[in-house]
Amino acid sequence: MTELKAKTREIKDNINKIRREGLIPAVVYSKGEKADNLSINYIQFEKVYEHAGESSLIDLVMEGGQAKKVLIHEIQREPVRNKFLHVDFYEVDLKKKVTAPVEIELVGEAPIVKSEGGIVIKHLDEIEIECLPMDLIKDYKVDISGLDSFDSAIHVKDLKISDKITILDDPDEVVVNVSEPRKEEEAPVAVAEEAAEGAEVKESAEGEEKTEDKKEEEKK
Numbered sequence: 001m002t003e004l005k006a007k008t009r010e011i012k013d014n015i016n017k018i019r020r021e022g023l024i025p026a027v028v029y030s031k032g033e034k035a036d037n038l039s040i041n042y043i044q045f046e047k048v049y050e051h052a053g054e055s056s057l058i059d060l061v062m063e064g065g066q067a068k069k070v071l072i073h074e075i076q077r078e079p080v081r082n083k084f085l086h087v088d089f090y091e092v093d094l095k096k097k098v099t100a101p102v103e104i105e106l107v108g109e110a111p112i113v114k115s116e117g118g119i120v121i122k123h124l125d126e127i128e129i130e131c132l133p134m135d136l137i138k139d140y141k142v143d144i145s146g147l148d149s150f151d152s153a154i155h156v157k158d159l160k161i162s163d164k165i166t167i168l169d170d171p172d173e174v175v176v177n178v179s180e181p182r183k184e185e186e187a188p189v190a191v192a193e194e195a196a197e198g199a200e201v202k203e204s205a206e207g208e209e210k211t212e213d214k215k216e217e218e219k220k
Contacts (some may be wrong), residue, residue: 002052003059003067004045006038013039024084028060028070030091036062038089045084049075055100055129056138060089069094069133092133099168100136101126108145110178118150118178127156127175128168135164144176153177 006026009018015025023039030036049072052058059067073090077083092098103126112118127140140161142154157171 001057001059001069002048003061004040004048005061006040007063009037009039011037013037019085024087026087026089028068028089028091029073030068031093038062040087042084045087049084051138053103053138055102055136057092057133057136058089060091071098071100071133071136094133096132097130098133098136099128099130102129102137103139104175105139105141106144106176107141108143110144110147112148112150112152112178116150117181118147119181120144120147120176121179122176123174124156124169124176127159129161129165130168131162131165135162137165142175147176147178150178150180 006028007023009025018025018039022042024042024045026038026040028036028038048058052072054072054075057069057071060070061067068089068091070089070091072087074088075084076086078085104122104124106120106122110118110120113120129137140159142159144154146152147154154175154177155171156167156169156173156175159167159175161167
């Protein structure tokens with residue numbers, strides 16, 4: 001299990017000063033207990049978040065050695081540089097089920113892409129799961145090697161997962177499918193051809209008019 005060290009801070013501590021010291025202000029919520037205000041090392045948290053995401057348990061080690069099993073509940077980021085500004089942790093009860101988002105990762109290659117130039121369309125980036133904290137997973141890999149026609153698709157109900165985990169999304173929702181390749185733009189070509197034909201007809205008509213005018217003049 002991933003480990004992250006935390007230090008207790010006072011609510012009155014200067015947040016900007018904490019960030020300048022390479023730390024992130026944080027809070028850990030525990031059911032039935034008062035929330036603890038913390039600070040965590042920015043670089044360490046960055047590594048932990050990359051490894052654990054928001055659906056894996058983390059051992060949050062407090063000062064004095066006490067460890068709380070937590071999930072990353074919410075993250076605040078700076079709009080421009082996308083840097084971490086604040087983190088909320090939630091201490092879980094290992095005997096009670098929790099819900100968490102799990103990222104979907106596509107693996108393999110769809111035969112229809114190679115044979116017909118199909119385009120893979122991913123409809124879901126994540127699924128919502130429910131399970132005991134110790135059964136949580138970071139991501140779910142979806143094998144698309146079975147997509148061999150433009151009619152084939154993978155739905156939520158097709159996902160095979162541990163019987164300890166329940167997927168909460170609509171079973172009939174499409175996870176991924178393959179669409180036909182975009183056809184070459186024929187409309188502009190057709191329009192151009194029609195325009196060319198129109199120009200030829202116009203020129204022909206104008207030529208006939210000039211010929212008729214010339215004949216009239218000669219008669220005069």
